[in-house]
Amino acid sequence: MHIPVVQKVMKVNDELAAANRQQLLEAGVVALNFIGAPGSGKTSLIEASLSQIGDTLRVGVIEGDPETTLDAERINRFGVPVIQIETAGGCHLEANLVKQALSQLPLKDLDLLLIENVGNMVCPVEFDLGEMGRVAVVSVAEGDDKPAKYPKLFRTADVVVLNKIDLLPHVDFNAARFHEYLVRVKPGLQVLRVSCKTGEGVDAWVTWLRLRAKTGLQAPQPV
Ligand code: MG
Ligand code: ZN
Numbered sequence: 087m088h089i090p091v092v093q094k095v096m097k098v099n100d101e102l103a104a105a106n107r108q109q110l111l112e113a114g115v116v117a118l119n120f121i122g123a124p125g126s127g128k129t130s131l132i133e134a135s136l137s138q139i140g141d142t143l144r145v146g147v148i149e150g151d152p153e154t155t156l157d158a159e160r161i162n163r164f165g166v167p168v169i170q171i172e173t174a175g176g177c178h179l180e181a182n183l184v185k186q187a188l189s190q191l192p193l194k195d196l197d198l199l200l201i202e203n204v205g206n207m208v209c210p211v212e213f214d215l216g217e218m219g220r221v222a223v224v225s226v227a228e229g230d231d232k233p234a235k236y237p238k239l240f241r242t243a244d245v246v247v248l249n250k251i252d253l254l255p256h257v258d259f260n261a262a263r264f265h266e267y268l269v270r271v272k273p274g275l276q277v278l279r280v281s282c283k284t285g286e287g288v289d290a291w292v293t294w295l296r297l298r299a300k301t302g303l304q305a306p307q308p309v
Contacts, residue, residue: 096212096213098182099180099181099182099213099214100181100214102180102181102182102185102216103181103184103213103214103215103216104214104216105181105185105216106181106184106185106188106215106216107216107217107218108216109188109193109216110188110193110199110216110218111303113193113194113196114197114303115146115193115196115197115198115199116197116198116199116218116219116298116299116302116303117198117199117200117201117215117216117217117218117219118198118199118200118201118217118218118219118220118221118244118295118298118302119179119201119203119210119215119217119219119220119221120132120200120201120202120203120220120221120223121203121206121207121210121211121220121221121222121223121239121243122203122205122207122222122223122224122225122249123205123206123207123224123225123228124205124206125205125225125227126205126223126224126225126228126249127223127225127249127250127282128202128203128205128223129149129157129160129161129202130249130282130283131221131223131247131249131280131282131291132147132161132200132202133160133161133164133282134280134282134285134288134291134292135200135288135291135292135295136161136164136166137164138288138289138292139292139295139296143197143198143296143299144195144196144197144198145166145196145197145198145199145200146166146167146168146169146191146192146193146196146198146199146200147161147166147167147168147169147199147200147201147202148168148169148171148179148184148187148191148199148200148201148202149161149168149169149170149171149202150171150173150178150179150183150201150202150203150204151170151171151172151173151204151205152172152173152174152175152176152177152204153172153174153175154172155170155172157170157202158170167191167192167195167196169187169190169191171183171184171186171187173204176204177204177206177209177210178203178204178206178209178210178212178213179201179203179204179210179213179215180213180215181213181214181215181216184201184215184216185216197299198295198299201215201217203215207232207236207239208236208239211236211238211239211242212238218302218303219244219245219298219302220242220243220244221243221244221245221246221247222239222240222243222245222246222247223246223247223249224246224247224248224249225248225249225250225253226248226249226250226251226253226254226257226259227250227253227257227259229258229259230259230260230261230263230264230267231263231264231267232264232267233264233267233268233270233271234267234270234271237271240268240271240272240275241271241272243272243275244298245275245276245277245278245294246268246275246276246277246278247277247278247280247291248264248277248278248279248280249280249281249282250281250282250283251279251280251281251286251287252281252283252284252286265277276294278290278291278294
């Protein structure tokens with residue numbers, strides 16, 4: 087019987103996630119979980135955010151990847167506290183890994199914690215990390231059918247960043263169809279169109295982020 091084992095793993099994860107959330111709440115840190123496919127531009131979005139935020143908010147970053155510290159090295163250039171979690175091939179972050187990362191971060195000195203999950207649109211959605219909100223990152227190069235194929239990612243997201251809009255002239259992305267699928271999954275979900283390459287839309291995204299940093303000390307919606 088596999089089902090009881092899976093349930094037990096999720097129960098342990100949920101307990102650790104609740105403890106992480108409590109720790110973050112007590113420190114006054116708003117944590118956001120960035121979920122999207124490899125190459126959707128999650129790290130670039132975090133870089134663009136840090137670049138614009140500068141020292142107006144105290145931001146920390148947790149990077150999740152199967153191997154390497156490449157993304158943490160990119161973030162480290164901004165002079166913010168960053169922890170790389172290497173999952174040793176694992177395809178998602180879990181609360182217990184984030185717990186270890188939290189113990190190495192100066193939480194009392196942070197307003198905002200950006201957690202970049204392992205690139206994957208499926209199982210990261212299932213694992214609560216203790217975050218207060220989720221950002222779904224999807225690039226136009228991936229196609230317009232993603233909300234239909236991966237509904238739970240979008241259903242549990244607080245906002246969608248539609249990234250790489252500078253590529254729209256070069257790819258077959260039907261924006262109307264994308265929005266139609268999205269409305270079926272979660273009516274009213276906000277979509278921010280961004281190009282981290284040209285900077286288009288980054289202002290609106292950072293405005294969302296600042297508002298969330300101010301108001302986001304609350305539990306996420308149940309998944
Ligand atoms: Mg990355
Ligand atoms: Zn996984």
